[in-house]
Amino acid sequence: xxxxxxxxxxxxxxxxxxxxxxxxxxxxxxxxxxxxxxxxxxxxxxxxxxxxxxxxxxxxxxxxxxxxxxxxxxxxxxxxxxxxxxxxxxxxxxxxxxxxxxxxxxxxxxxxxxxxxxxxxxxxxxxxxxxxxxxxxxxxxxxxxxxxxxxxxxxxxxxxxxxxxxxxxxxxxxxxxxxxxxxxxxxxxxxxxxxxxxxxxxxxxxxxxxxxxxxxxxxxxxxxxxxxxxxxxxxxxxxxxxxxxxxxxxxxxxxxxxxxxxxxxxxxxxxxxxxxxxxxxxxxxxxxxxxxxxxxxxxxxxxxxxxxxxxxxxxxxxxxxxxxxxxxxxxxxxxxxxxxxxxxxxxxxxxxxxxxxxxxxxxxxxxxxxxxxxxxxxxxxxxxxxxxxxxxx
Amino acid sequence: xxxxxxxxxxxxxxxxxxxxxxxxxxxxxxxxxxxxxxxxxxxxxxxxxxxxxxxxxxxxxxxxxxxxxxxxxxxxxxxxxxxxxxxxxxxxxxxxxxxxxxxxxxxxxxxxxxxxxxxxxxxxxxxxxxxxxxxxxxxxxxxxxxxxxxxxxxxxxxxxxxxxxxxxxxxxxx
Numbered sequence: 001x002x003x004x005x006x007x008x009x010x011x012x013x014x015x016x017x018x019x020x021x022x023x024x025x026x027x028x029x030x031x032x033x034x035x036x037x038x039x040x041x042x043x044x045x046x047x048x049x050x051x052x053x054x055x056x057x058x059x060x061x062x063x064x065x066x067x068x069x070x071x072x073x074x075x076x077x078x079x080x081x082x083x084x085x086x087x088x089x090x091x092x093x094x095x096x097x098x099x100x101x102x103x104x105x106x107x108x109x110x111x112x113x114x115x116x117x118x119x120x121x122x123x124x125x126x127x128x129x130x131x132x133x134x135x136x137x138x139x140x141x142x143x144x145x146x147x148x149x150x151x152x153x154x155x156x157x158x159x160x161x162x163x164x165x166x167x168x169x170x171x172x173x174x175x176x177x178x179x180x181x182x183x184x185x186x187x188x189x190x191x192x193x194x195x196x197x198x199x200x201x202x203x204x205x206x207x208x209x210x211x212x213x214x215x216x217x218x219x220x221x222x223x224x225x226x227x228x229x230x231x232x233x234x235x236x237x238x239x240x241x242x243x244x245x246x247x248x249x250x251x252x253x254x255x256x257x258x259x260x261x262x263x264x265x266x267x268x269x270x271x272x273x274x275x276x277x278x279x280x281x282x283x284x285x286x287x288x289x290x291x292x293x294x295x296x297x298x299x300x301x302x303x304x305x306x307x308x309x310x311x312x313x314x315x316x317x318x319x320x321x322x323x324x325x326x327x328x329x330x331x332x333x334x335x336x337x338x339x340x341x342x343x344x345x346x347x348x349x350x351x352x353x354x355x356x357x358x359x360x361x362x363x364x365x366x367x368x369x370x371x372x373x374x375x376x377x378x379x380x381x382x383x384x385x386x387x388x389x390x391x392x393x
Numbered sequence: 394x395x396x397x398x399x400x401x402x403x404x405x406x407x408x409x410x411x412x413x414x415x416x417x418x419x420x421x422x423x424x425x426x427x428x429x430x431x432x433x434x435x436x437x438x439x440x441x442x443x444x445x446x447x448x449x450x451x452x453x454x455x456x457x458x459x460x461x462x463x464x465x466x467x468x469x470x471x472x473x474x475x476x477x478x479x480x481x482x483x484x485x486x487x488x489x490x491x492x493x494x495x496x497x498x499x500x501x502x503x504x505x506x507x508x509x510x511x512x513x514x515x516x517x518x519x520x521x522x523x524x525x526x527x528x529x530x531x532x533x534x535x536x537x538x539x540x541x542x543x544x545x546x547x548x549x550x551x552x553x554x555x556x557x558x559x560x561x562x563x564x565x566x567x
Binding site: 015016017021022023043044045046047048049051052055063064067068069070071073114117129130133134136137140150151152359360361384385 | 422432434436440441466467469471475500505506528
């Protein structure tokens with residue numbers, strides 16, 4: 001809205017705000033209650049992990065990269081480990097690969113349930129939030145019984161995995177899956193039939209297929225708009241070759257479709273986990289990998305719960321990587337917000353934001369755009385530090 | 394005489410305030426660069442299995458209503474000013490709980506170019522809860538430790554909660 005002097009009316013939200021648990025600043029230009037423009041400022045949790053990777057060895061990096069994000073910690077480590085294994089010219093044993101995928105799918109269950117709860121909370125439906133988070137504890141217990149930690153599992157090592165799945169544990173996981181499957185049927189019913197919920201989601205934030213492709217959406221956000229984009233399906237990695245998944249798609253592209261896609265993915269996770277447990281290959285858990293990784297570069301892509309996660313790893317032959325670059329799914333999806341938000345009510349913004357399952361700790365990367373007259377591309381530690389201080393002053 | 398009477402009223406008021414504060418502390422959560430792990434565990438303490446509200450603890454949005462600042466993560470350079478601002482907006486008396494290894498020492502991010510690395514360098518901390526991330530039980534135990542300390546006046550020395558939390562202690566608290 002512009003007043004008589006031509007100024008726009010901007011509603012700033014954040015960085016500390018009650019809606020999400022992480023800092024991010026949004027500025028919505030509004031005309032009355034209708035949003036006419038949206039801009040997002042990220043970077044409050046930028047820590048400089050990529051640069052830090054260069055001063056730690058490969059094993060240390062595995063633990064550091066796991067802490068890029070506390071929700072999808074396992075996939076970050078998996079992507080890195082798969083990349084380094086490719087550079088080193090080794091392949092993890094089949095049992096290790098299967099356990100990696102098992103961990104990844106368990107993590108997807110926990111992430112989707114977490115998201116469902118947070119989304120319900122933003123929609124003012126706290127009962128569903130409490131229900132999903134109560135049931136999420138089942139999968140947290142399973143992850144803890146496998147690895148000993150609820151959040152950072154450290155399943156991966158370079159050349160395999162650390163923890164084995166015993167028969168007793170497998171039975172426990174099967175029981176957990178049975179319970180969760182039953183509960184997920186209930187959530188599906190709530191999300192598609194409950195009036196309060198449907199009123200907040202159906203027809204809200206519609207993104208067409210062309211739109212999603214143009215904005216570069218990934219993961220469930222893109223799949224809800226009918227874009228066939230799932231790394232597990234398009235370019236199977238690790239044990240997804242032996243245990244293929246079905247891609248879950250929807251064509252509506254609204255918020256409800258994103259709910260439905262994620263909940264249907266949960267059923268796919270349960271099926272896959274049961275299949276892996278029934279056909280767990282017998283082999284060692286690790287192969288030996290030399291500390292020094294041969295020089296070269298590699299791109300490693302995996303499907304995180306939020307979408308495609310890409311790692312670029314460059315090695316100079318030493319025991320530390322020369323460059324690590326992570327391209328996280330949340331950052332790809334942000335562009336859709338500022339575009340789709342226009343024309344919606346301000347009250348729809350929390351649901352729209354949550355619809356892409358944002359994760360700020362994944363987001364905050366430094367992206368350098370190369371200017372034509374710029375020649376020096378190497379930034380030293382001091383340069384970065386100075387740039388960071390100046391930028392956020 | 395009237396002075397004494399005023400003193401008495403003051404003392405009763407202070408006792409009343411302290412009683413109310415211990416029975417219903419309102420907490421605000423600020424993420425100053427954490428990986429999200431601790432934040433999720435803090436959120437998990439609100440949910441049915443852990444249910445921190447049984448201690449009267451309520452997590453809410455505005456710093457102006459809060460007694461306790463629960464802070465996670467190593468302090469990044471750009472979060473520092475915002476953290477100080479949130480801290481200054483809180484009414485006295487205020488207490489700070491540092492959750493997670495990063496808030497204690499910088500943790501795995503120690504030495505990153507954009508990280509200060511220690512919450513204590515930015516604002517004074519009352520309770521430290523270590524762990525990467527600490528279990529929800531540990532976070533609840535940390536809050537309860539703060540409340541215990543409040544019963545006997547404001548804690549002078551920072552408290553460090555050891556992990557793992559002994560099961561027995563939690564049973565007694567319930």
